[in-house]
Amino acid sequence: MLGRLGRFCQLRRWLVLAAWVLLVAVGFSVGGQVFNRLEPTRGGSDSESIRGLDLINDVSPYDGQVVAVLDGIAADDPVLAVLAEDLELLGGVGQVSWPGSPDGGRLVADDGEAVAFIVDLERDLGDRDETVAGVESVLRLLERDGLADVIVGGDLRLFDExxxxxxxxxxxxxxxxxxITLIVMIVIFGGFLAAGLPIVGAVASIAGAFLCLLGFSTVIDLDPNVVPVTTFMGLGLAIDYSLLMVSRFREERGRGRSVEAAVVRTAETAGRTILFSALTVATALSGLFLFAEPIFKAIGAAGVAVVLIALLAALTLVPALLAALGHRIKAPTQPLPDDGAFARLATRVQRRPWSVALLVSAGLVLLGAPVLGVTFANGGSELLPAGFESRQVDEALAERFPGGGTDPVTVVARSTPAQLQAWAxxxxxxxxxxIVAAVTPPVALDDGVTVLSVVPDGTSQGDTAKALVAALRADPAPGESYVTGQAAILVDFQHSIASRAPWAFLLVALxxxxxxxLMTGSLVVPVKALVMNTVSLGATFGALVWIFADGHLxxxxxxxxxxxxxxxxxxxxFAFAFGLxxxxxxxxxxxxxxTYxxxxxxxxxNDAAxxxxxxxxxxxxxxxxxxxxIVFxxxxxxxxxxxxxxxxALALAVAVDATIVRCLLVPATMTLLGERNWWAPAPLRRLYARFGLRESVPVEPAREGMFAKLPG
Structure with missing residues (x-):
């Protein structure tokens, strides 16, 4: 099948290339619109925190906030009342909270030299961006007149930034x-043309990825993190697959085949490996579908689609390019020796397999040790660079205003304010x-819903805040009630991941x-691969914690x-690194x-193989x-x-896997196991004989015109 596909791409090269040119043009011109459709997603809809949040959103007259900090102005300055009145008159503004509001004391800085404004927008606005821009322009009038320094943030501004x-x-x-990738490939292949083909395949894959993501955005919510994650995964795979195709093409040309024959042979051999590889990566990504959170489902769907785009580019675009330009690609004049550097490395490993296996395994386990002390969080504005105003607003609220900017744990219940107050x-x-720093009086919303906010001592998502969530849930409020807020969302998010992760791992492992x-006919080799991948991933997670949580580098x-x-x-x-x-x-x-x-x-x-x-x-x-x-x-x-x-994390995972694991641990363990590497029960051996997937294909007999005269 792959040989026929390669032959079609060789014979209809210009048609295939035209189709990809069209795809790239549409992908970058239309697919780029996906950035305008990104929307931060929350936890799974079946979690208590999200159900509570949805209930608040359903009955609240407001949706979205603009928060501003005005520095250098006193809380009793009469211009603030005028500013509040001007904001309230704007279309789309539902409510303005400022130091003159009933609960305005919390909006005055501890040093008295700054104030905060919170502008709640009405629900179902026709043009929310226009309303936000109008609010911001009114706020900045004070800065224009030299009355205060103004920084503007809030959830809507945060999403945009x-x-x-x-x-x-x-x-x-x-x-x-x-x-950089192009330069490295020029060094690898010794020529610009051969090096450029994988880059072309990668660019085409990115264009296809944008189109896929744009299509998905019409049926599911795409979190902003979906685009970069799937894009660099698709980019890396496209380069990998195209590199393998071009390398095999040069190898076949070096054996004397014509361009046409080399294209077909490359599709038959390297194409099979790439197809099998894409299946393994897609399988790893499919584990994301078992999680309840929308972000994982979206990345799983988009990731599988991007893998298929990279596969399609490698199996169609690259063969067409090779057919059109292959005669200009420099072919090696002699085959690679069978006793080169990697064979000598394997020989050294095989002399002391126990020492290598134990030392490498111990080193990987040691690298993974920091993961035992990991702390997780759902980041907000702190993920942005310091220059963004959304982050500056949140930092100012945390450092200078009452409550330290800590988000409350919110109790929402279908009960009266008096009932909720009595319960509290x-x-x-x-x-x-x-455990509790402050409590605000219950607030009645529409449809018999009341909200009570309890501010925890410490940070919004710290251990104290999570303990408060557990305590409030242990003694629930009267009526239909939920505990929500940032800490509750984090607790539910972590619980959902912990409960579903074993099933996802089991699916991917099986x-x-x-x-x-199906590739090897062995039960031992797949089990060994899973164990080594798990240890390798543990080392990656440990390094991730050591760097980003502990603050090194x-x-x-x-x-x-x-x-x-x-x-x-x-x-x-886990999903992406496991697949790679x-x-x-x-x-x-x-x-x-x-070889075996x-x-x-x-x-x-076995050792020679x-x-x-x-x-x-x-x-x-x-x-x-x-x-x-380089890509990561x-x-x-x-x-x-x-x-x-x-x-x-992915750069470290690939580097560790391709060097320490593949070049040291795999040869050592396969040497220790010997012929047992290829063991399988008799029924499974018969199954493999019938349905096994083999990368190699029989060598074709020489035909007239099949081989071309090559220099050297």
Whole structure:
């Protein structure tokens, strides 16, 4: 099938190229609109915190806030009353809270030299952006007249600034990664043309990814983190797959095949490996569908689509480009030796397999140790660079205003204010001392709903805040009631992840076992691969905590540690890094298995197959991993902290996997297991004989005109 596809792309190269040119043009011109459709998502709708939040939103007359801090003006300045009146007269403004409001004391800075305004917008506004712009322009009149320094934030402004920064981060990461990748590939291939083809495939994949994401945005909510995560995953895979295709094409040309024959042969061999690799990556991403949170489902759906786009580019666009330009690509004049650097490395490892396996395993476990002390948080404005006003507003509220900017734990109930007040009077005094900092009187909303806000001592998502959530839920308010707020959302988010993660891992593990069995015919090799991948991922998570939670390398990587890891990051690192690890596992095992199967019956030599397999795949794995590390390293330059954490974590995961695991741990363990590597029960051996997926295809007999005369 893949051979026929390669032949079609070779014969209809201009048609295929025209189709991809059209896709790229549409992808970048239309697909870029996806940035205007991003919307931060919350936890799963079945969690108590989200149901409570939805109830508040359903009965509240307001939706969205603009928050401003006016520095250098006294709370009793008469101009503030005029400002409040001007804001209330604006269309779309529902309520204005300021120092002159009944509860305005909380909006006066502790030093008395600044005030805050909170503007609640009406629900169902036709043009929310216009209303926000109008509010901001009125607030900045004080700055224009020299009466105060004004900074403007709030949830609506925060969403806009996050989307703005994410778009900049993606563009900057690609601007850094693509040129460096091109330079490295020129060194690898020794020519600009061969090096440029994977870049073309990567750019086309990005365009296709934007179109996919735009399509998904019409049916599901896309969190701002979906776009960069799926984009750099698609970019890395596209480069990996295109690199493998171009490398195999050059290898076939070096054996004397014509351009036409080399394209078909490349599709038959490397195309099979790429197809199998894409299946393993898509399988790893499919585990995200088992989580309740919309962000994981969205990234899972978008990620699988992006993997398919990268696969499609490698199997159609790259063969068409090779057919059109392959005669200008420099082919090697002699095959790679079977006794090169990677074979010698494998030989050294095989001399002391126990020492290598134990030392490497111990080192990976030690690297993973910091994960035992990890703290998670759902970040807000602190994820933005310091120059953004949304972050400056939140920092000013936290440092200078009563309550320290701590978000309250909110109790929402279908009861009267008197009932909720009576409940609070009975429950709150029984809580441990130091857990509650302040309590605001109950507020009646529409439809018989009342809200009570309890401010915890300490930070919004700290241990005290989470303990307060647990205490309030243990003695629920009268009637239909929920405990919500930032701390409650974090508690529910973590609980949902912890309860579903084992099932997601089980799904990914079983699917991976099946796929690797169908490739190798062994039960031992897939189990060993899963164990090694788990240990490798543990080391990655440990390094992630050590860097971002503990605050090491802040200056080098350009970030300010928050003391926590974004809650969603480990889940996505697991899915993406696991898929990429299996990607390289497939590359290596395919060559080892091919070599092992080629040995005569009764003369099988496992150690020789391992040496030769590593020698024949080590260079391509190392080059592919280097290019992917460059791509992820580009995203490590992001200013959004969550994206930076993802970029660094995936770059580390790929680097560790392609070097320490593939070049040391795999040869050591396969040497220790010997012929037991290829064991499977008799029924499964018969199953493999019938349905097994084999990367290699029989060598075609020479035909007239099949081989071209090559220089050297």
């Amino acid at each position: 996050i989307n703005e920064q994410i778009e900049k981060d993606i563009a900057f990461a690609e601007l850094i990664a693509l040129p 009077a009975g429950v709150l005094p029984t809580l441990p001392e130091g 699917a991976t076992l099946v796929l690797l069995f 802040e200056g080098l990587l350009g970030f300010e540690a928050t003391g926590a890891i974004e809650t969603w990051v480990p889940v996505l690192v 690890s299996m990607d390289y596992e497939v590359f290596l095992l395919a060559r080892i298995k091919e 199967d080629a040995q005569p019956a009764g003369q099988k030599d 391992v040496r030769l397999g590593l020698q024949r795949s080590g260079r391509i794995i190392t080059c592919a991993a280097l290019l992917v590390v 390293g580009g995203f490590a330059t992001a200013q959004m902290l969550g994206i930076k954490q993802m970029g660094v």
